Amino acid sequence: MMSTDGGDLRVALVGGGGWFLQRAHAPAWQRIERRRDLGFRVRVVAVYCRAGVSTERARKRLGAWGRRLRWFDEFDALLTDGEVDVLDVALPIPVQPVFVERALAAGKSVISEKPAAADPRACAALLALLAAAPPACAWSVLENWACKPGVLRVLELLEGGAVGEPLSYAVDLIQPLRPAGEHAMPGDAGRDGVSAGRGWRQPGAYAGYHLLDVGVHVLRALRVWFGDVESASDARVDGGGEAGSARLAHACDARRLSGRFRWSFAPDERGPARAAVVISGPRGRIEWRMDDNTLTVTAADGTPAPRAAACADAPAAAEGGEGGEGVERLHADGWVCGGCLLYTSDAADEEDS
DSSP states (O other): OOOTTSSOEEEEEEOTTOHHIIIIIHHHHHHHHTOOOSSSOEEEEEEEOSSHHHHHHHHHHHHHHHHTSEEESOHHHHHTOTTOOEEEEOOOTTTHHHHHHHHHHTTOEEEEESSSSSSHHHHHHHHHHHHHSOTTOOEEEEOGGGGOHHHHHHHHHHHTTSSSSOOEEEEEEEOOOBGGGBOOSTTOSOTTSSSOOOGGGSTTSSTTHHHHHTHHHHHHHHHHHHOOEEEEEEEEEETTTTEEEEEEEEEETTEEEEEEEEEEOOTTOOSOOEEEEEEEETTEEEEEETTTTEEEEEETTSSBOOOOOOOTTOTTOOSSOEEETTEEEOSOOOEEETTEEEEOGGGTTOOOO
């Protein structure tokens, strides 16, 4: 994904008014710009915003770094700009595929936020467009859980034989949304900090609802551990994706491994919120609590297993010591790129420097 003249890789941010682009993407690009070990330079050169109000907010948020960039409010003008090689697209799920499509059709390489599209048909159309694009045109879909400390630590334990050959797994992603569309995700509260979340994250805004938006992270973790999902069975989906369950099958080391994935974002969900995965094998089981980022390894006889030493260079190295016998508290959670912690949720309300 080098620039056409073999020099710097020149990047434009698309969706500059978005909270996630400002808080996660922009800081990551600033770090990449400072790297000198890539064999070429990476420079962010432009920002596109869809609305004037979001442009003002983005200029304020990006501060001095943003003032050196060129700002666009016409997407066509950005597509025809010869000084841009790659577009980093971070827009709401219902509209993002249109921008990816236009960029690929214009011969621009694209990095876009997950999910690839709002439904399988739209995704297939984009893949067909990519196949017909010039060879130098690339498309990469970002998904941060491939680098998440908890995911990498579980992978390390599995590869180290902590449970033996995995036999099954169970995932519970139970995160009831509060009434009136309130959302617990950072940056999604209304202007008063209490009421309605973002309109595009409400029921019916796109196919799959939060299963597509949030569940894709869990599916990515399962793919890291067990390979691609080959089939799904016993599926039950309620409320357009608001709640449901399915049994997933993977091809894992030339054998089939299956597990249950249960989710619910329903406001009337009974029982406590829970986000956890349990992986079982002949030697015991691993439980990773995604909600508090703790990990427990239990031997086959039910006793806590000794905590395995973390690799010295692993981003999942324990922080703050163990949480009790057989319990490991992982690195402070946040958005991670290339093993580098970029952003933690407790920084959401920091003022611009």
